[in-house]
Amino acid sequence: MTLATDFEWYDLELAEPFGISRGTTTVSENLVVRIEDPAGNLGVGGAAPADYYSASRERITDALPALLAAVEDCDPHDRQRIARRLADAAGGPTAHPGARAAVSIALADLAAKQIEMPLYRLLGLDPGRPVTTSFTVGIDDTDRMAERAARAAETYPILKLKLGTDRDREIVRAVRDRVPDATIRVDANGAWDADEAVAMSRFLDDHGIEFVEQPVPAADLAGLARVGEAGPLPVAADESCVVPDDIPRVAEAADIAVLKLTKSGGVCPVLRMCHAARACGLDVMLGCMTETNAAIAAAAHLTPLADYADLDGALLLAEDVFGGIEMSGGGIDLSRVDRPGTGACER
Numbered sequence: 001m002t003l004a005t006d007f008e009w010y011d012l013e014l015a016e017p018f019g020i021s022r023g024t025t026t027v028s029e030n031l032v033v034r035i036e037d038p039a040g041n042l043g044v045g046g047a048a049p050a051d052y053y054s055a056s057r058e059r060i061t062d063a064l065p066a067l068l069a070a071v072e073d074c075d076p077h078d079r080q081r082i083a084r085r086l087a088d089a090a091g092g093p094t095a096h097p098g099a100r101a102a103v104s105i106a107l108a109d110l111a112a113k114q115i116e117m118p119l120y121r122l123l124g125l126d127p128g129r130p131v132t133t134s135f136t137v138g139i140d141d142t143d144r145m146a147e148r149a150a151r152a153a154e155t156y157p158i159l160k161l162k163l164g165t166d167r168d169r170e171i172v173r174a175v176r177d178r179v180p181d182a183t184i185r186v187d188a189n190g191a192w193d194a195d196e197a198v199a200m201s202r203f204l205d206d207h208g209i210e211f212v213e214q215p216v217p218a219a220d221l222a223g224l225a226r227v228g229e230a231g232p233l234p235v236a237a238d239e240s241c242v243v244p245d246d247i248p249r250v251a252e253a254a255d256i257a258v259l260k261l262t263k264s265g266g267v268c269p270v271l272r273m274c275h276a277a278r279a280c281g282l283d284v285m286l287g288c289m290t291e292t293n294a295a296i297a298a299a300a301h302l303t304p305l306a307d308y309a310d311l312d313g314a315l316l317l318a319e320d321v322f323g324g325i326e327m328s329g330g331g332i333d334l335s336r337v338d339r340p341g342t343g344a345c346e347r
């Protein structure tokens with residue numbers, strides 16, 4: 001079977017400037033891959049590859065023809081072979097994870113559409129395990145963050161607060177003041193050293209925070225472990241947890257593995273990491289970038305494997321070019337999803 005492949009870039013404006021400890025963005029560059037079989041079934045996949053993982057539009061645009069050529073004679077159901085071919089064509093298991101993710105998602109969407117099933121059913125996952133996604137409040141002026149948190153909490157019961165400024169305590173106090181009942185997680189994106197992070201863990205615990213994500217830089221696994229041992233809060237590893245090999249090391253240092261299709265190269269690597277994480281005693285949070293529903297909808301189908309979801313990427317866009325899985329109030333309930341594939345559809 002020969003598949004017709006194509007890709008396109010979209011610059012999607014964010015509803016609000018999105019600040020994290022490494023900088024602020026107002027536009028999200030999104031790659032969309034389309035793969036069509038001879039019967040006219042069309043699979044779509046997306047990714048917003050991050051500069052942090054050495055992605056750039058130019059490098060990915062250069063690499064994509066080889067990635068697409070590597071899968072055009074594949075059966076979309078051959079997930080394991082597809083993952084291997086994509087890694088080989090990219091130049092190794094850590095190369096071009098965002099581009100591999102977009103291709104892998106398009107093929108998973110296509111495979112599920114060929115048998116007219118939602119993706120979660122193709123994967124044999126239990127739709128009776130609904131989760132609620134967090135909604136992210138990015139770094140900004142303290143008052144604006146508190147205001148944004150208050151507005152978000154009217155719709156979303158779980159907030160994720162980005163930290164890593166010189167006024168983190170002030171931000172937490174101001175936000176907690178405005179949303180006394182919301183579940184709040186924080187993500188420092190590696191901004192603190194281990195001593196600071198231990199002190200922050202105590203402070204955050206006093207303010208009813210649920211857990212802390214990537215408190216110290218990605219490579220500092222000893223620091224990550226110390227935050228979990230000396231501080232009261234559970235620790236989630238995101239930037240420290242990129243490829244399957246990272247899982248056993250992360251399990252020694254953290255409580256929760258943050259898994260993302262775009263970070264780790266698509267459906268097959270993330271499924272592998274999910275099962276490895278469980279076997280190593282880690283909880284799993286499925287996360288995303290600020291990206292289109294062509295990416296997010298696929299991740300939503302994996303949520304029965306997760307304890308936590310942070311899949312608000314498309315909710316942070318001013319306007320998405322794709323519709324996806326219904327997430328009213330942050331709830332992701334696959335038992336209500338009956339469209340074949342991932343459910344991402346062009347608007």
Ligand SMILES: [Mg+2]
Pocket residue numbers: 187189213214238239258
């Ligand atoms: Mg994170």
